[in-house]
Amino acid sequence: EAGVTQFPSHSVIEKGQTVTLRCDPISGHDNLYWYRRVMGKEIKFLLHFVKESKQDESGMPNNRFLAERTGGTYSTLKVQPAELEDSGVYFCASSRQGWDGYTFGSGTRLTVV
Amino acid sequence: GNSVTQMEGPVTLSEEAFLTINCTYTATGYPSLFWYVQYPGEGLQLLLKATKADDKGSNKGFEATYRKETTSFHLEKGSVQVSDSAVYFCALRSNDYKLSFGAGTTVTVRA
Numbered sequence: 001e002a003g004v005t006q007f008p009s010h011s012v013i014e015k016g017q018t019v020t021l022r023c024d025p026i027s028g029h030d031n032l033y034w035y036r037r038v039m040g041k042e043i044k045f046l047l048h049f050v051k052e053s054k055q056d057e058s059g060m061p062n063n064r065f066l067a068e069r070t071g072g073t074y075s076t077l078k079v080q081p082a083e084l085e086d087s088g089v090y091f092c093a094s095s096r097q098g099w100d101g102y103t104f105g106s107g108t109r110l111t112v113v
Numbered sequence: 114g115n116s117v118t119q120m121e122g123p124v125t126l127s128e129e130a131f132l133t134i135n136c137t138y139t140a141t142g143y144p145s146l147f148w149y150v151q152y153p154g155e156g157l158q159l160l161l162k163a164t165k166a167d168d169k170g171s172n173k174g175f176e177a178t179y180r181k182e183t184t185s186f187h188l189e190k191g192s193v194q195v196s197d198s199a200v201y202f203c204a205l206r207s208n209d210y211k212l213s214f215g216a217g218t219t220v221t222v223r224a
Contacts, residue, residue, distance in 0.1 A: 004156070031210065042117070043157075043202060043214035056211070091157060095210075102212070104149075104157035 002026065004105035006092050012111045018080040021108045025074070025094030031055075032075050033095075033102065034067060038088035046090075049075060082112045115140045119203045119215030126193055126222050134188040134218045136177075136203035144205040146170075146179050146186040147212070151200045160188075160201070193222045 005024040013019050025032045034046040046065070047057040051072035060067070064083070069075040079086055089109050093102035120135040138144065148160040148170070161170030166181035175190045186203060203215040 033210070035212075035214075037217070040216070042216045043204075043212075045211045045213075048210055056209070059211075093157075101159060101162075106154070106156035 004092055004094050004103050006090075006105035006108050008108060009106065010109045010111075012113060013082055015084055015112055016081045018078065019082055019110060021077045021079075021090055021110070023075045023077070023092030023094075023105060025092070026103055028096065029094035029103075030072070030097050031095040032069060033093045034075070034077055035091040035093065036088050037091070038085070043091065046077075079110075082110075084112050086110060087112045115144065115205060115207050115213040117203050117205055117213055117215040119201075120218055121216070123219040123221060126220070128194060128222055128224055129192045130222075132188075132190045132193045132197070132220065134201055134203070134220070136186045136188065136215060138184050138186065138203075138205050138213075140184075140205055140207050140213075142207050144207045146177070147204040147206070148175070148177055148186070148188050149202040149204055149214075151202070151217075153199070157202070193220075195222045195224050198222045 032049040035043050037043045045059040048055045049069045052069050066078045089107045091107045093104045116139045145164045147162045149157045150160045161172040163170040163179035169178045177186050177188045198221050200217045200219050202217045204212045
């Protein structure tokens, strides 16, 4: 089966601009997660979708971040306006119902200059 | 809350050397413990896991034992290869679907 796909793989934007990251989960995976690793620190949870519903968005840092998952398929994570501290690697993961482990994507490296 | 502390890197080794990466955790309840690995240019991959105390996870020559008494899950490999060069993350899952990760340890193995 195809894995979790994220794009772009890299993005460099200026402070104040908008960036949208996309994640395509494995087909049939109801659970979709976003995580990010900032400046070589720990990977931190951002939010969790079950199908199209936000199950847990406790890790979203502020209201400049907006995640959507229309139709319960792919998800987007928009940062608007981007700040320097948003630079990092954004990972997406998906899983089937219940807990059977995640499959992670390769991540999007975001650099805000 | 849950937290994971792992050995800071970077770690540089010669081929066939012994590798240990320390990991300790703080968690409520009885967490499951994981080691993930990120090879250059790739995504996070599950390396091994343990779901209860005294379980030993193993894969690709790596091992880690869930030690409840010391709240630790140290990763070990007896003889590393150049292909083991990667970033290694210790992680735990408690009562929900979220994973809590350590900061990652970059390992470089030289021929």
